[in-house]
Amino acid sequence: xxxxxxxxxxxxxxxxxxxxxxxxxxxxxxxxxxxxxxxxxxxxxxxxxxxxxxxxxxxxxxxxxxxxxxxxxxxxxxxxxxxxxxxxxxxxxxxxxxxxxxxxxxxxxxxxxxxxxxxxxxxxxxxxxxxxxxxxxxxxxxxxxxxxxxxxxxxxxxxxxxxxxxxxxxxxxxxxxxxxxxxxxxxxxxxxxxxxxxxxxxxxxxxxxxxxxxxxxxxxxxxxxxxxxxxxxxxxxxxxxxxxxxxxxxxxxxxxxxxxxxxxxxxxxxxxxxxxxxxxxxxxxxxxxxxxxxxxxxxxxxxxxxxxxxxxxxxxxxxxxxxxxxxxxxxxxxxxxxxxxxxxxxxxxxxxxxxxxxxxxxxxxxxxxxxxxxxxxxxxxxxxxxxxxxxxxxxxxxxxxxxxxxxxxxxxxxxxxxxxxxxxxxxxxxxxxxxxxxxxxxxxxxxxxxxxxxxxxxxxxxxxxxxxxxxxxxxxxxxxxxxxxxxxxxxxxxxxxxxxxxxxxxxxxxxxxxxxxxxxxxxxxxxxxxxxxxxxxxxxxxxxxx
Numbered sequence: 001x002x003x004x005x006x007x008x009x010x011x012x013x014x015x016x017x018x019x020x021x022x023x024x025x026x027x028x029x030x031x032x033x034x035x036x037x038x039x040x041x042x043x044x045x046x047x048x049x050x051x052x053x054x055x056x057x058x059x060x061x062x063x064x065x066x067x068x069x070x071x072x073x074x075x076x077x078x079x080x081x082x083x084x085x086x087x088x089x090x091x092x093x094x095x096x097x098x099x100x101x102x103x104x105x106x107x108x109x110x111x112x113x114x115x116x117x118x119x120x121x122x123x124x125x126x127x128x129x130x131x132x133x134x135x136x137x138x139x140x141x142x143x144x145x146x147x148x149x150x151x152x153x154x155x156x157x158x159x160x161x162x163x164x165x166x167x168x169x170x171x172x173x174x175x176x177x178x179x180x181x182x183x184x185x186x187x188x189x190x191x192x193x194x195x196x197x198x199x200x201x202x203x204x205x206x207x208x209x210x211x212x213x214x215x216x217x218x219x220x221x222x223x224x225x226x227x228x229x230x231x232x233x234x235x236x237x238x239x240x241x242x243x244x245x246x247x248x249x250x251x252x253x254x255x256x257x258x259x260x261x262x263x264x265x266x267x268x269x270x271x272x273x274x275x276x277x278x279x280x281x282x283x284x285x286x287x288x289x290x291x292x293x294x295x296x297x298x299x300x301x302x303x304x305x306x307x308x309x310x311x312x313x314x315x316x317x318x319x320x321x322x323x324x325x326x327x328x329x330x331x332x333x334x335x336x337x338x339x340x341x342x343x344x345x346x347x348x349x350x351x352x353x354x355x356x357x358x359x360x361x362x363x364x365x366x367x368x369x370x371x372x373x374x375x376x377x378x379x380x381x382x383x384x385x386x387x388x389x390x391x392x393x394x395x396x397x398x399x400x401x402x403x404x405x406x407x408x409x410x411x412x413x414x415x416x417x418x419x420x421x422x423x424x425x426x427x428x429x430x431x432x433x434x435x436x437x438x439x440x441x442x443x444x445x446x447x448x449x450x451x452x453x454x455x456x457x458x459x460x461x462x463x464x465x466x467x468x469x470x471x472x473x474x475x476x477x478x479x480x481x482x483x484x485x486x487x488x489x490x491x492x493x494x495x496x497x498x499x500x501x502x503x504x505x506x507x508x509x510x511x512x513x514x515x516x517x518x519x520x521x522x523x524x525x526x527x528x529x530x531x532x533x534x535x536x537x538x539x540x541x542x543x544x545x546x
Contacts, residue, residue: 013140014128014140014141014142015039015040015041015139015140015141015142016033016038016039016040016141016142016143016458017029017033017038017039017040017041017141017142017143017144017145017458018040018041018042018043018129018131018139018141018143018144018145019033019040019041019042019043019145019147020042020043020117020120020131020144020145020146020147020148020398021042021043021044021051021146021147021148021149021152021394022042022044022046022048022049022050022051022054022098022111022113023049023050023051023052023053023054023098023147023149023152023434024051024052024053024070024098024434024443024444024447025051025147025149025433025434025443025444025447025448025450025451026042026044026051026145026147026148027042027049027098027101027102027107028072028074028444028447028448028451029042029145029147029433029451029454029455030042030107030110030111031074031105031107032451032452032455033145033455033458034107034110036455036458036459038458038462040110041110041111041112041139041141042107042110042111042112043111043112043115043116043117043131043133043139044111044112044113044114044115045114045115045116045117046113046114047113047114048095048099048113049095049098049099049102049111050094050095050098050099051098051149051152052149052151052152052173053091053094053095053098054095054098055152055173055174055175056091056172056173056175056195057091057092057095057175057176057177058091058170058172058175058195058198058199058202058383059180059182059198059199059202059203060090060198060199060201060202060341061090061091061172061175061195061198062086062088062089062090062091062094062198062223062225063088063089063094064088064194064223064283064284064338064339065088065253065254065283065284065442065443066087066088066254066255066282066283067084067086067087067088067089067093067094067228068084068236068243069247069253069254069255069442069445070442070444071084071097071444072101072444073244073247073248073448075105076240076241078101078104079237079240079244080237080240081104082097082100083228083233084097084228085227085228086225086226086227086228087225087226087227087228087282087283088223088225088282088283112137114135115133115135115137116133116134116135117131117132117133117134117398117399118132118133118134118398118399119131119132119398119399119400119401120132120144120146120398120399120400120401120430121399121401122401122402122403122427122428122429122430124403124541125540125541125542126540126541126542127142127428127429127467127468127539127540127541128140128141128142128540129141129142129143129144129429129430131144132399142429142467143429143430143431143458143469144429144430144431145431145432145433145454146394146395146398146400146430146431146432146435147432147433147434147447147451148394148395148398148432148434148435149394149434149435150388150390150391150393150394150434150435150436150438150443150511151173151388151390152173152388152393152394153173153388153389153393153394153397154171154172154173154174154384154386154387154388154389155386155387155388155389155393155502155503156171156384156386157190157386158504159362159364159365160363160364160365161364161365161366162365164365164366164367165365165366165367165368165369165382166367166368167368167379167380167381167382168180168380168381168382169381169382169383169384170381170382170383170384171383171384171385171386172191172195172196172199172383172384172385173195173388180381182203182206182207182381183206183207184206184207184208185206185207185208185380185381186207186208186209186369186378186379186380186381187203187207187209187210187211187379187380187381187382187383188210188211188213188369188370188377188379188381188382188383189210189211189212189213189382189383189385190213190362190382190383190384190385190386191213191214191215191383191384191385191386191387192212192214192215192216192217192218192385193218193336193338193385193386193387194336194338194339195385195387196212196383196385197218197220197338197339197340197343198340198341199383199385200212200340200343200346200352201340201341201342201343201345201346204346204349204351204352205349207351208351209351209352209353210346210351210352210353211353211355211370211377211379212352212353212354212355213355213357213362213370214324214325214354214355214356214357215357215358216327216335216495217324217325217326217327217328218327218335218336218337218338219305219308219327219331219332219335219337220337220338220339220340220343220344221278221279221286221308221337221339221340222279222280222339222340222341223282223283223339223340223341224280224281224282224283225282225341243255247442247445248445249521250441250445250517251440251441251516251517251518252284252288252440252441252442252517253439253441253442253443253444253445253446253517254284254285254288254441254442256284256285256288256289257289258288258289258290258292259274259289259290259291259292260292261291261292262291262292262293262297262300263291263293263294263297263299263300263303264293264297264299264300268303271300271303272307274291275303275304275307276307278290278304279307279308279311283339284339286332286337286339287332287333287337288441290304294332294333295331295332295333295491296491298331301331301332301333302331304332305327305331305332308332309326311344312325312326312344313326315344315345315348316344316347316348317348318347318348321347321354324354324356325344325347325354329493330493330495331491333491333492334491334492334493334496335492335493335495335496336492336496336497336498355372357372360372360373360374361373365382370382387497387502388497389500389503389506390497390498390500390502390503390511391416391435391436391498391500391511391512392412392416392435392436392500392511393503395408395412395432395435395436396408396409396412397409400427400430402426402427402428402430403426403427403428404426406426406427408424408427411424411426412424413507414507414509415500415507415509415510415511416435416436416437416480416509416511417476417477417480418432418435418436418437418476418479418480418483419471419475419476419479419534420437420450420453420479420520420523420524420527420534421433421435421436421437421438421439421450421513421520422435422438422450422453422454423471423476423535424471424476425470425471425472425473425476427470428468428469428470429468429469429470431454431457433447433450433451433453433454434447434450434451436511436512437479437480437483437510437511437512437513438450438512438513438520439512439513439516439517439520440512440513440514440516440517441516441517445517446517446520449517449520449521449524450520450524453524453527453528456528457469457532457535460531460532460537461537464537465539466537466538466539467538467539467540468536468537468538468539468540469535469536469537470535470536470538471534471535471536472534472535472536475533475534475535479523482515482519483510483512483513483514483515484509484510486514486515487510487514488514489514489515489516490512490514492512494508498511498512499511
């Protein structure tokens with residue numbers, strides 16, 4: 001990068017690229033921006049980097065994507081230097097990784113911690129964003145990249161009396177840095193999603209009693225985690241280029257290979273053997289290396305679900321508890337499947353009970369515990385494993401106001417409208433890689449595609465002397481119609497948080513890109529090759545004061 005492309009001294013006080021969010025996407029965006037010669041700054045609400053992996057530090061929080069497929073691929077040296085200890089690393093190791101990356105590439109000096117954004121307002125005349133934090137600090141930027149993530153705003157259900165409880169309360173998405181002492185405590189856990197199923201076996205042997213309140217049972221299968229052997233480490237380090245190329249093109253963002261045959265091509269006996277292999281395989285391979293028609297062929301899907309149901313019944317000794325743990329109303333892939341270790345086994349412990357809140361609703365939280373339709377139970381600690389405001393939650397809370405003072409939250413009141421999941425009309429020079437309408441699969445891989453596209457777009461604007469980059473209404477409408485018109489390709493039920501259905505009052509709309517990563521990458525390539533026809537490029541009406 002030549003010196004002539006860098007920010008001039010006269011522009012000090014005005015940053016070229018302001019990134020919001022210090023998670024996997026934001027760190028990569030910051031790296032790319034400074035690498036391209038832009039002045040850059042990152043604002044992070046927490047006191048450290050990692051995003052989800054900074055906030056989610058509950059017991060046994062860990063990846064369910066293979067560690068080495070989640071990390072960065074932009075540096076062979078980084079790949080060779082960092083050594084993951086497990087196929088699915090735990091939170092402490094993940095947090096160490098992101099800190100290592102930030103320090104390895106000298107990015108920490110560009111990050112302001114404890115900087116939670118409260119507003120971002122566009123100045124049309126100067127073509128500048130003014131971003132203000134809750135502490136009152138103002139930042140001015142030519143381009144704002146909101147890398148705030150899709151799982152970053154914890155959801156707390158409105159249960160009466162929650163504020164009255166005199167014991168400890170913790171949401172999995174805002175877990176304290178100081179370890180919670182569960183020894184001999186009476187604990188209630190509300191929620192059994194991906195976080196909840198990790199916590200239950202992690203604390204079952206410490207607590208005096210654990211009551212798990214379940215609203216919806218999901219098709220949980222074993223994570224099958226294990227240490228990475230020396231031989232596997234050597235193979236990973238020695239095959240970086242092939243692994244990088246595979247991950248950069250894989251539709252799922254994994255190293256997995258789909259089984260290219262229908263389940264009905266196998267005999268019933270062969271299918272049972274195949275299901276057993278999947279049960280014993282790692283993580284998301286249950287989806288990404290299954291029969292290609294597992295989610296679309298009712299016969300195969302129902303048969304696989306019954307296979308899992310029989311596994312649950314064989315593990316959980318109490319038949320009534322086992323039946324509560326068998327999902328009803330959706331097949332495998334109908335909701336985001338969780339992966340666990342020892343979850344079903346935990347219910348065989350005498351101090352662990354399962355409460356189905358459909359049969360036994362929670363009436364209120366009291367000062368000393370939880371009252372249900374069957375009576376009151378006292379607790380010392382309540383764990384809220386109740387999920388997130390997925391997709392748009394963080395973006396809608398940034399106080400973003402674009403052209404003509406248009407509020408992003410209001411603009412998206414009936415669901416998000418985007419172009420390629422990175423920009424929205426009426427909000428120039430504002431981008432949100434890793435947000436709604438991105439793709440499916442391993443998040444860092446498709447959000448990385450979007451970060452690279454954002455940088456191509458901003459570099460193009462710089463090279464041609466453009467101040468304002470604004471996606472057209474037509475391009476936004478075309479992409480949003482494609483997203484909403486192809487939802488039949490997804491197996492997820494509309495009761496899933498992928499539609500925002502878990503948030504009371506939120507529009508139940510498509511938050512994913514059902515066409516997947518191939519379509520996203522195809523349209524990105526076409527856009528770059530044709531000089532970004534979906535965007536209008538203009539000059540600022542007036543000067544931007546530094």
